[in-house]
Amino acid sequence: MTAASRLGVGMVGHAFMGAAHSQAWRTAGRFFDLPLEPDLAVLCGRDAGRAAEAAARWGWRESVTDWKDLLDRGDVDLVDICTPGDTHAEIAIAALEAGKHVLCEKPLANTVAEARAMADAAARAQARGVRSTVGFNYRRVPAVALARQLVADGRIGEVRHVRGTYLQDWIVDPEFPLVWRLQRDRAGSGALGDIGAHVVDLAQFVTGDLLTGVSGLTETFVRERPLPAASPSQGGDTAATGSQQGDTAEMPESRGLSASGGTGRGTVDVDDAALFLGRFAGGGLASFEATRFATGRKNALRLEVNGSLGSLAFDFEAMNELSFFDGTEDAATAGFRRILVTEPGHPYAGSWWPPGHGLGYEHTFTHEVADLVRDLAAGTDPVPSFADGLQVQLVLDAVERSAARGSAWEEIGS
Ligand code: SOE
DSSP, X not given: OOGGGXXXXXXXXXXXXXXXXXXXXXXXXXXSOOSSEEEEEEEEOSSHHHHHHHHHHHTOSEEESOTHHHHTOTTOSEEEEOSOGGGHHHHHHHHHHTTXXXXXXXXXOSSHHHHHXXXXXXXXXXXXXXOEEEEOGGGGSHHHHHHHHHHHTTTTOSEXXXXXXXXXXXTOSTXXXXXXXXXXXXXXXXXXXXXXXXXXXXXXXXXXXOEEEEEEEEEOSOOEEEOOOOOSSOTTOSOOOSSGGGSOOOOGGXXXXXXXXXXXXXXOOSOSEEEEEEEETXXXXXXXXXXXXXXXXXXXXXXXXXXXXXXXXXXXXXXXXXXXXXXXXXXXXXXXXXXXXXXXXSTTGGGSOSTTOOOOHHHHHHHHHXXXXXXXXXXXXXXSOHHHXXXXXXXXXXXXXXXXXXXXXXXXXX
16 A cells, blocks of 8 residues: 555544444545545544553554544644544544545534534634544435435425434333433433434435424433443443444543443433524425434434425335335326335445345445545545534534424524
């Protein structure tokens, strides 16, 4: 691999997202003809032993414990941020200013102020040819990319309704511990920022339109939980177990919580669920739901778009399918048809398996890094940008402001 043909990657964090990104960096060059070969140079985690274990498991050449080490390395061209949201701004801004491209997991940040600082740093870096993107990976589901194409081609006409839900149930058990995702100072918010960010980005991506105002309602059903058992690493550093439960909580005493080692209880200061209405610039109306208490729903990211000429419906739990209703067809035979999005001509699908064999969650990350590598080689700006991530953060912030004001209508700032 010559220096000119490689893209040196340094990844910070190695929990669930670190595992997904590692799989993507390892796989992208084998299924997509990329102009640059990703080189998994170095993984960073705060606990040396667990970082070394993760580096060996996921295929990284070495591991370090200080993310700042990545900024001085000549073999790192891009910093991939897979840590909890409270560290995104510091790491991304420093990496951009050090001349490293950045892939940052979603949500971009925990606050609008942080997101704006990141977007400003990205704009300054872009002027120097240093590029950045935020990891809204569901845009890269073939069925979602097809839905966006159909809307853009006018196949459903004017968008009237968007119905977006993201339903999970992994904390329904009140004894599930107070992990970092349930701590405002680490995660910024609860279901709203974690999975609400995805459904907002998805709705705006598929419709090609932006929300201009929202009215929101949030709830925390379980207001205190057991403190997590002390663990040798802190939140966001553990090797993935392939589920949210794999993100162990950070050491309780590191947050001023009692160092009970899992015997005490702590207050949940984030939302368990958020419901909100929205209006799009083009006049369409939207309803959204992001919850971790939809008992029985594991990762049900769903979007339905109703237009003046037809409708589209997507459910991530059947991610290789897109339902399409063509309202221009003869009413006698019209109906929602199931498009199996696995044909060679469908987005991304031609790089994988024969029709009907299907893709999974991991492939969305492979598509994400494949598109990113192509952009970096071509000198074009990857999407979604940090500015796109800021816009999602503005929506989330407006939902929280609305919920705090009795669901009063809140305009989306800029
Ligand atoms: C929530 O637990 C979560 O891990 C999100 O953080 C991811 O973005 C989503 O892809 C799966 O669920």
